[in-house]
Amino acid sequence: MANPRFEAQLARFFYRPDEDVGAWLELAPEIAEAGEVAEELPEEFLAFELGAEVYAVPIGAVREILKVPAITGVPRVAEHVLGVMNVRGEMLPVYDLKQRLRLVDAPQRVTGPTDLPRESRVVLLKDPEGDAGILVDRVQGVVRLPLSKLEPAPNLGADRRAVAGLGRAGGNLYILLDVEAALA
Amino acid sequence: MAPPRALSEFVAEANEVLETLAHDVAVLDAQRGREPEPDLLNAIFRAAHSLKGLSGMFGQERISTLAHHLEDVLDALRLGKVLASDALLDAILDGVDVLTLMLREASGEAPSDETARRATALTETFVRLASGGQQTAVDVLDEVGLDPAIRSVFTEYEEHRLRENVKKGIALWKVRAVFSLDDFDQRLAGLNATLKPLGEVISTLPSSQPGDETSIAFDLIFGSPRPQHEIETAVQTMASVQPLTNKPVRPRLVSEPEPDAPRTRPAPRPPVFASDVSSPELTPLSSSSPSGVMQGAEPSLRSLAQTVRVDIARLDGLMNVIGELLTVRANIHRLADVARQAGATPLPKLWGQELQKEARALERKLDELQAGVLDVRMVPLGQVFDKLARLMRRLVRQSGKDVHFEVSGGDVELDKLIVEELSDPLMHLLRNALDHGVETPDRRIAQGKDARGLIRLKAQQLGNQVQIEVGDDGAGMDEGRIKQVAIERGLVTRELTDELERRDLLNLVFLPGFSTRKDVSELSGRGVGLDVVKTNLARLSGLIDIDSRRGEGTTFVLTLPLTLAIIRALIVGVADRTFAVPLNSVTEIVAVKPAELRTIERREVLEVRGQTLPFVRLSRIFGLQELPVERHFVVVIGLAQERLGLAVDALLGQEDIVTKPLGGRLKGVPGIAGATELGDRRAVLVLDVAALVEELKRPQAAVG
Ligand SMILES: Nc1ncnc2c1ncn2[C@@H]1O[C@H](COP(=O)(O)OP(=O)(O)O)[C@@H](O)[C@H]1O
Numbered sequence: 001m002a003n004p005r006f007e008a009q010l011a012r013f014f015y016r017p018d019e020d021v022g023a024w025l026e027l028a029p030e031i032a033e034a035g036e037v038a039e040e041l042p043e044e045f046l047a048f049e050l051g052a053e054v055y056a057v058p059i060g061a062v063r064e065i066l067k068v069p070a071i072t073g074v075p076r077v078a079e080h081v082l083g084v085m086n087v088r089g090e091m092l093p094v095y096d097l098k099q100r101l102r103l104v105d106a107p108q109r110v111t112g113p114t115d116l117p118r119e120s121r122v123v124l125l126k127d128p129e130g131d132a133g134i135l136v137d138r139v140q141g142v143v144r145l146p147l148s149k150l151e152p153a154p155n156l157g158a159d160r161r162a163v164a165g166l167g168r169a170g171g172n173l174y175i176l177l178d179v180e181a182a183l184a
Numbered sequence: 185m186a187p188p189r190a191l192s193e194f195v196a197e198a199n200e201v202l203e204t205l206a207h208d209v210a211v212l213d214a215q216r217g218r219e220p221e222p223d224l225l226n227a228i229f230r231a232a233h234s235l236k237g238l239s240g241m242f243g244q245e246r247i248s249t250l251a252h253h254l255e256d257v258l259d260a261l262r263l264g265k266v267l268a269s270d271a272l273l274d275a276i277l278d279g280v281d282v283l284t285l286m287l288r289e290a291s292g293e294a295p296s297d298e299t300a301r302r303a304t305a306l307t308e309t310f311v312r313l314a315s316g317g318q319q320t321a322v323d324v325l326d327e328v329g330l331d332p333a334i335r336s337v338f339t340e341y342e343e344h345r346l347r348e349n350v351k352k353g354i355a356l357w358k359v360r361a362v363f364s365l366d367d368f369d370q371r372l373a374g375l376n377a378t379l380k381p382l383g384e385v386i387s388t389l390p391s392s393q394p395g396d397e398t399s400i401a402f403d404l405i406f407g408s409p410r411p412q413h414e415i416e417t418a419v420q421t422m423a424s425v426q427p428l429t430n431k432p433v434r435p436r437l438v439s440e441p442e443p444d445a446p447r448t449r450p451a452p453r454p455p456v457f458a459s460d461v462s463s464p465e466l467t468p469l470s471s472s473s474p475s476g477v478m479q480g481a482e483p484s485l486r487s488l489a490q491t492v493r494v495d496i497a498r499l500d501g502l503m504n505v506i507g508e509l510l511t512v513r514a515n516i517h518r519l520a521d522v523a524r525q526a527g528a529t530p531l532p533k534l535w536g537q538e539l540q541k542e543a544r545a546l547e548r549k550l551d552e553l554q555a556g557v558l559d560v561r562m563v564p565l566g567q568v569f570d571k572l573a574r575l576m577r578r579l580v581r582q583s584g585k586d587v588h589f590e591v592s593g594g595d596v597e598l599d600k601l602i603v604e605e606l607s608d609p610l611m612h613l614l615r616n617a618l619d620h621g622v623e624t625p626d627r628r629i630a631q632g633k634d635a636r637g638l639i640r641l642k643a644q645q646l647g648n649q650v651q652i653e654v655g656d657d658g659a660g661m662d663e664g665r666i667k668q669v670a671i672e673r674g675l676v677t678r679e680l681t682d683e684l685e686r687r688d689l690l691n692l693v694f695l696p697g698f699s700t701r702k703d704v705s706e707l708s709g710r711g712v713g714l715d716v717v718k719t720n721l722a723r724l725s726g727l728i729d730i731d732s733r734r735g736e737g738t739t740f741v742l743t744l745p746l747t748l749a750i751i752r753a754l755i756v757g758v759a760d761r762t763f764a765v766p767l768n769s770v771t772e773i774v775a776v777k778p779a780e781l782r783t784i785e786r787r788e789v790l791e792v793r794g795q796t797l798p799f800v801r802l803s804r805i806f807g808l809q810e811l812p813v814e815r816h817f818v819v820v821i822g823l824a825q826e827r828l829g830l831a832v833d834a835l836l837g838q839e840d841i842v843t844k845p846l847g848g849r850l851k852g853v854p855g856i857a858g859a860t861e862l863g864d865r866r867a868v869l870v871l872d873v874a875a876l877v878e879e880l881k882r883p884q885a886a887v888g
Contacts, residue, residue, distance in 0.1 A: 060674075070866040073761065074846070075806035076853055084846055084859055086867040090719070091859040092847040112866075130847045183849065 045167070047143045047174055048123060048136040051103045055136075056143060056167060056174040057123070063131055064124040065139055068113040079107040085133060087124065094122055094133040095183055101162060110135065125179050132183050143169050150176065192697070194242040195291040196716065198235060200608065202287060205231040206280050210574060213273055222345075225262040228276075232258055235283065247286050250303050253310035254279045260314045263344045275309045282306055324350045329430030342387045342405070349384065349407035356386075357415060359404040361423035368400050369837050375404065375422050382415060383408025494560050502556045509549045515542045561601075562746075565643050565652070566594030568607045572641065576614055583618055586625050586636045593643030598650055601842075602724050602744060606652075609717040613654040613740050614639065616714070620700070621658030621738055631735065633657070640739075650746060655739035661732040662700070663689045669700050690730045694718045753841045753870065754819065755862070757834035759808040762868050764841055764860055765830070769873040771822040773835065775815045790829050792820060800880055801831045805855070826877045843870045854879060 045056035046065075066087070071094050073083040080100035084091050098104045110116060122133040145167035153163040153176075162182035167174040208228045212220055236251035254276065260266045282302050289295045324347055325335065338346065349356060359379065363371045372388070379385050387405040405428060408415060415425045519539050523531060569591050580587045598606075622628075622637030629635050640655040667681045670692045681689065692698060696715040721728050724744060732738040753764040754773075774792055781788050781799055788799040797820065803810045816831040841860040845851060857872035 070864070072859065072867040072869060074850060074853060074856065074869060075808065076855065077850060081850065084850065084867045084869075086859070086861050086865050089844075089861065090847060091844045091867050093850045129849055130851075132847065132849070 043144050043147055045143050045145055045174065045176070046123065047140040048121070049138040049140065050098050050101070050136060053103065054140065054172065054174055055097075055177050056145065057125065057177050057179055059142060061125050061127075061179050062123060063126045066122040066124055066133065068110075068116055068120050068122055068135070070112040071110055073109070073111065082108075082110050082135060085122065087133075090131075092124070092131055092133055094135060097134045097136070097177075097182060100182060125183070127179060127183060129180075129183075134182070143167075143172075143174060145169055145174060145176075191242075191291065194238070194244070195287060198238055198244075198247070198287050198290075201231055201235045201238065202280070202283055203608065203611065205235065206284070206575075207571060209276055209280050212268075213277060216268075216270070216273060220261070220268050222262065225258065226341075229255065229258040229262050244286075244290050246300075246303065247283060247290065250279065250283060250286065250307060253307050253314070254283075256314040257310045259340075263340055264348065266313060271309075272313050275306065275313060278302070279306055279310070328356070330356075330428065331430070334428070337389060338387060338405075345384065345386045346405070346407070349386070354383065354407045354409045356428035357406045357408060357412070358426045358428045359406050359415070359419065359423045360401065360426070361404070361419075362399050362401045364399050366398075366835055367837060368402075371422070372402060375419065378418055378422070379404065379406055379408075379415075382406075382410050382418060498556070498560055502553065502560075505549055505552045505556055509546070509553070512542055512545050512549060516546075561599050562597040563600045563603050564594060565596050565598060565603060565606075565650075568603055568610065569594045569641060569643075571607060572610055572614060575611065576618075576639070579615065579618055584624075585618065585622055587618065587622055588636055588638050589641070590638060591641045593652075596643040596645050596650055598744065598746060602726075605720065605724055606742075606744075609720050609742075610641070610652070610654065612714070612717050614641065617654060617656035617658065617738070621656030621660075623659055645746075650744045652742040652744070653739050654742075655737060657737040660734040660736055660738055661690055661693070661730070662734065665700055666690065666692055666698075670695065670698065673697060687730075690732055693730070694728075751841060751843070753839055753860070755836040755839055755868070756802075756817070756819065756832040757836050758802045758806070758832050759811060761808060762836065762862075762866075763802070763832075764839070764868050764870045765819055765821075766857075766870065766873060767838065769821050770819055771827070772820045774818050774820065774829075776818055777815050778813070790818060792818075792829070795827070797827050797829045798880065799829045799831060803831075803833070805876070805880075821873055821877060826881065828877055828880060830876070841868075841870065 044059040046059055046062050047054055047056045049055075064087075066085075069085045069087070071083040071085050074081060074093075080096045082094040082096045085094050094110075096108060096110070099107045108115075113120070116135075117137070119138040121136055121139050123136055123139065124131060124133045149168065151166040151168075153165050162178050162184075164176040164178035164181075167176055205228060208224060208231065212224055212228060215221070215224075232251050232255040236248050236255055239245075239247035239251060257266070257272065257276070261268060261272065266272065282299060285296075285299045286303065289299060325343065328350055330346070335343070346356060359375070361372070361375055376385055376388075384407045385404055386407055389403045389405065390400065404423070406415075412425055412427070419425065516539075519535060519542065522535055526535075573589060573591055576589050580589065617639045622639065623631070623633075625635040628637065638657045640653065642653045642655070644651050663686060666689055667684075670676045671678050671681060675695045675698060676684075676692065684692075694714050694717075696713065698713065698715070718728055721742060721744075726742055726744040729741045729743070730738065731741065752767040754767050754770055756763050756765055772792070776790055781790055782796075783789065784796075789796050790799040791797075799816075799818065801810065801816075802808075811833055813833060817833070817835050818829040818831050821828045821830055839862060841862075843858040843860055845858045846853065846856065855872055855876045857870045857875075859867040859869050862868050
């Protein structure tokens with residue numbers, strides 16, 4: 001249709017539920033990338049990339065890894081809130097951690113998978129205040145970081161309060177995310 | 185050991201699809217000997233298709249292959265290439281069973297040779313059955329001279345429906361309509377509703393000659409026995425009507441032998457279905473004409489039945505209210521006349537009082553009307569209970585246990601939407617009662633219980649809520665074991681469990697991945713767990729509770745609201761976003777040109793029939809891009825005494841929505857009540873009209 005304003009409306013009109021495999025595609029990457037997620041050992045972390053840095057959260061805090069869904073922007077909220085997504089009927093917020101952690105200067109506008117590189121994912125975190133997704137550039141997989149060898153976070157100033165500590169494995173550095181602080 | 189999460193998710197999804205499939209196949213089975221309903225066949229076909237795709241995606245070759253062959257057979261069936269013979273129905277039923285077995289094996293159960301053997305045999309049967317039919321030698325569509333260019337755009341299914349119509353001597357029409365993009369979906373729905381009583385809308389095609397930038401044309405391919413002028417009268421100015429075929433469709437007599445019937449039918453078998461023109465049981469045209477099988481707008485599985493049956497007494501009630509509204513209208517007219525005749529002379533005080541009285545009566549009656557319409561949405565729970573009872577009987581038979589299944593409260597009514605969504609959770613709880621609850625007869629006797637177990641499904645209304653209980657008189661839940669399993673699975677720490685009360689311990693079974701099954705070969709591996717039941721209920725704003733006593737049994741208590749907060753909403757576009765505005769607060773919608781706006785103390789206002797209203801741009805208060813427009817659509821919001829004109833860029837239609845809270849930390853966003861999901865699953869924000877009005881009343885909110 002010539003007028004892009006109506007594209008979504010037309011798409012909705014011609015949408016057929018049986019052609020939609022979105023929900024399954026969301027699950028499929030779990031096989032390939034995080035097959036071992038079910039094992040909930042305390043030293044296991046999910047590692048993911050934000051820009052050039054590699055972050056990690058305890059596996060137990062991860063509810064699900066999603067392909068980037070459609071994200072609906074919400075007015076009047078902090079810049080690092082990208083919006084809400086519909087996860088099988090539940091409306092959950094999606095956070096832009098890169099903005100929150102000041103890894104980028106300008107907030108990005110994301111309305112769905114087409115705005116992002118293919119490897120982008122939303123990691124859905126469990127949180128007592130309500131589960132929330134974080135947008136990551138790539139999921140690396142599960143790493144084991146021996147708890148005894150974790151280092152405290154270096155003092156980097158107020159903006160980096162969301163860093164809980166550092167972990168090393170195989171010559172790589174992992175920044176451990178304090179989930180609660182990161183979503184605040 | 186729990187299967188990996190992705191696998192269990194697959195099993196969950198596949199199981200859901202398979203259950204739908206099984207339901208529908210059971211219905212099909214019950215209709216043996218009659219012509220299968222096109223809707224039902226389509227639903228079954230789609231479920232098989234989904235299962236094929238789903239299992240293929242997860243590398244479940246065996247399931248995918250069998251589903252694929254099942255799909256082929258179903259496709260042949262729905263296209264009328266083969267008949268719904270007993271052999272075919274048996275094979276389909278068997279297919280569902282084998283698929284269920286294979287899914288169990290996929291989820292960790294040891295694969296059995298028996299299943300493999302059955303699958304191979306079935307595949308052969310399916311292939312044989314599906315290829316049973318050949319295309320008809322003379323195509324009736326050629327006979328009537330259907331333009332091949334038009335023909336190429338139809339799906340095979342649509343062609344089949346065209347053919348069926350022609351065979352019955354029903355003429356085909358092309359109904360062309362041009363609608364504005366702003367509201368084409370509503371208008372198209374309106375046109376469909378107009379056409380349906382006259383025949384079957386076979387396909388809706390976006391027209392080859394689109395309108396201009398702001399409109400869209402559709403060709404509705406329509407089968408109807410009515411004469412052209414009658415259809416034209418019905419659609420009035422909405423659309424134009426032309427015959428689709430070059431040659432007239434020849435009305436056929438029922439007794440006329442059909443030259444182009446499928447040749448595959450074994451000769452001695454008496455024909456069974458209406459498509460068999462020689463059948464003595466043939467239903468007359470008027471009643472066999474399907475009520476609008478519209479491929480283009482196939483409803484999703486769950487909402488297959490978009491209709492509610494209504495007790496005539498309820499409609500009478502609504503009519504009464506409308507009668508009373510007419511009285512109110514007459515009174516208002518009278519008062520208006522008085523006012524007009526009074527001219528410049530001041531009106532008596534009595535006049536004002538009377539007007540006020542009528543206004544109040546109007547309000548009351550409208551409330552009644554609304555409540556009445558809500559009431560019409562209510563359906564008895566018996567609708568799902570019956571289905572569940574059928575499935576339970578089968579499961580009990582398979583389980584080898586002796587169980588009495590007792591159902592009560594089927595007459596309790598709930599909103600149609602809730603009732604539909606309840607069937608899966610209830611099924612799961614009933615299966616649990618059978619698997620985990622009721623013991624084997626030997627065991628029961630050993631414990632001094634009656635050999636026959638009891639499973640109860642009971643509903644009752646308590647005020648504004650409905651309580652549904654699923655209970656068994658079985659083994660009850662073993663806290664010790666639950667604790668142990670939860671710790672083993674790493675779901676909780678030992679320290680934590682020591683602090684938990686019994687009730688909280690029982691609630692551990694709602695954690696994802698929790699199961700006390702040791703032996704995966706029992707009825708296990710269904711993938712769906714109580715966690716899913718709980719989330720599904722939460723979606724319906726329902727709660728679930730457990731009452732369990734060791735040795736005496738377990739009862740799950742579900743508490744649900746009578747109606748979901750389903751509201752009608754206006755869907756609007758602002759900048760490139762979409763929002764939903766609850767219609768109950770919308771008094772009217774007007775279009776204004778920017779030049780018609782005025783300002784008062786630098787705030788924009790607008791005049792609507794003599795009244796001056798604040799004019800507020802939604803884009804501005806939400807900090808969105810302001811598009812230049814030729815005219816604003818203004819949604820006039822009335823709330824108590826306050827009125828407000830909210831400007832939006834586009835009106836996209838009306839929809840029934842359920843508002844869900846924004847999860848987590850986004851709860852209190854001012855002006856946003858929550859989000860809802862429309863057809864494409866994208867979340868759409870719902871405006872909190874009261875909060876917006878409140879906010880804009882405050883003097884500092886000089887935003888207009
Ligand atoms: N009616 C019941 N009687 C006793 N125990 C039950 C009952 N229903 C559920 N349970 C317990 O709750 C657990 C979790 O159930 P569920 O989530 O359905 O998973 P699954 O049935 O696959 O084990 C079961 O393993 C069982 O221990």
